[in-house]
Amino acid sequence: MKIYVTFNLNITRNAILKEQLDRLGFDYTIENTQEISFxxxxxxxxxxxxxxxxxxxxITIIDNQKTELVQRIKDTINEMLADDEANLYKxxxxxxxxxxYSYAYLSNIFSESTYTSIENFVILKKVDQAKELIANTxxxxxxxxxxxxxxxxxxxxxxxxxxxxxxxxxxxxxxKKRKEFNI
Amino acid sequence: MSLKILxxxxxxxxxxxxxxxxxxxxxxxxxxxxxxxxxxxxxxxHLIRTETTPHLIFLxxxxxxxxxxxxxxxxxxxxxxxxxxxxxxxxxxxxxxxENTFVNGANIYINKPSNFADLKNAIDKVxxxxxxxxxxxxxKDNFLFRI
Numbered sequence: 001m002k003i004y005v006t007f008n009l010n011i012t013r014n015a016i017l018k019e020q021l022d023r024l025g026f027d028y029t030i031e032n033t034q035e036i037s038f039x040x041x042x043x044x045x046x047x048x049x050x051x052x053x054x055x056x057x058x059i060t061i062i063d064n065q066k067t068e069l070v071q072r073i074k075d076t077i078n079e080m081l082a083d084d085e086a087n088l089y090k091x092x093x094x095x096x097x098x099x100x101y102s103y104a105y106l107s108n109i110f111s112e113s114t115y116t117s118i119e120n121f122v123i124l125k126k127v128d129q130a131k132e133l134i135a136n137t138x139x140x141x142x143x144x145x146x147x148x149x150x151x152x153x154x155x156x157x158x159x160x161x162x163x164x165x166x167x168x169x170x171x172x173x174x175x176k177k178r179k180e181f182n183i
Numbered sequence: 184m185s186l187k188i189l190x191x192x193x194x195x196x197x198x199x200x201x202x203x204x205x206x207x208x209x210x211x212x213x214x215x216x217x218x219x220x221x222x223x224x225x226x227x228x229h230l231i232r233t234e235t236t237p238h239l240i241f242l243x244x245x246x247x248x249x250x251x252x253x254x255x256x257x258x259x260x261x262x263x264x265x266x267x268x269x270x271x272x273x274x275x276x277x278x279x280x281x282e283n284t285f286v287n288g289a290n291i292y293i294n295k296p297s298n299f300a301d302l303k304n305a306i307d308k309v310x311x312x313x314x315x316x317x318x319x320x321x322x323k324d325n326f327l328f329r330i
Contacts, residue, residue: 058320074319114318115213115311124315131325165292165329170282174327177286 013059020053034062070113072099073106077122081129084149091122127163130156134168135175141168188214189310190235194226194254195219195243195272200295204241204272207303213310223249227257230264237267239313242289244273244280252287259288268316268326270309281329290326305330 014030021028024046027039042050051061062068076098080086086094092103095118099106110118126148133144145156160168191208195201201219208215218237220226223246230237240258244251251271258264270291271284281292291309296302308330316326 060318078320115314121315121319124312124321125319128321128325131327132322135325164327166327171327174282174285175325177282178288181286 016057016059017054020050020057024050024053026050066109066113069099069101069106069109073110073118074121077118077125081122081125081148091118123159123163127160130160130168131164131171134172188216189238189313190216190218191239191241192218192220192226192229192237193241193272194221194223194246194251195241196222196246197243200243203299203302204306207299207306210303211307211310213307213314215310222246223251223254227254230258236263238317239268239270239309241270241272241293244271244275244284252284255284255287255289266323268313270313285327290328292329294330 010033013033017030017036021036026042026046029037031037047061054061060071062071073095076095077091080089080091080094092107095106096103107118110116110121114121116124129148130144133139133147134141139147141156142153145153148156150156150159157168160166160171164171166174193201193204195204201221205217205219208217218229220229223242225248226240226242227249242251242254251273255269255271258267258269265288268290269288270293271289272293272295273280274295275281276294284292291312293305293309296305309328312326312328315321316323
């Protein structure tokens, strides 16, 4: 049999935070989706224990404004890639508009803290989506190219090969074998 | 910048290759902490003992006592170690070897470059990719690259 589930992300997020913060015995208030206040200043030790316990849920402590901005850039890129209409814009003007900073500034901050450029990150992200679709759906490469707004299947294959060093079909073959071996 | 230092392990039986790797790594912008091992047996003994989980392991394939493939299989079947990204670092360019390492859970396959500049570029690319997989919302199941 199969069951289907759906999440209320706010409740999930608060439940996880509450569980972990209570477990570690902090006196705290959850201010909003991105902010938690503590009654007492955390020691470096406490902060790293907390970071560790939250990291298994994919929650990261953002420790300064630059890191926060980088996170917002990544979130905006994800939004843009998920939105068909937004895909018509150039990534540079889209980010500058949404985040109210010049693209040059955003691009600098991004490379400084992620060791890669915004352009490379977008490609990596798109290839990651393509990998996801190749591995988990029966869509053909042509359908995947269309879905991810590539101008042609050749463009997708080319970018895939250049980024991963593998052709989409080799990638697919490896994932299939991995599933057989249950890795 | 508040970037942490990446803990990296390399197992390679060739002394010159270990030295070149270390030299290349120290030239890069990304801050790293490298531990070297002469063979797979030394590496696995370290992994079982240590309390700090490495961010990335580089494995040569042909090594005495325990080879790279045996290490990879042990790492992927251990609850504590299986999430660690593994890069295979080998002179073999046989398609069969490459596919085999991926099927057995390797994340990256690097053909040992023949000159120092290429080596530096290759390691830099691996560290960048690994960094993105650590810090961004990318699917780790599909973390597969050949360099």
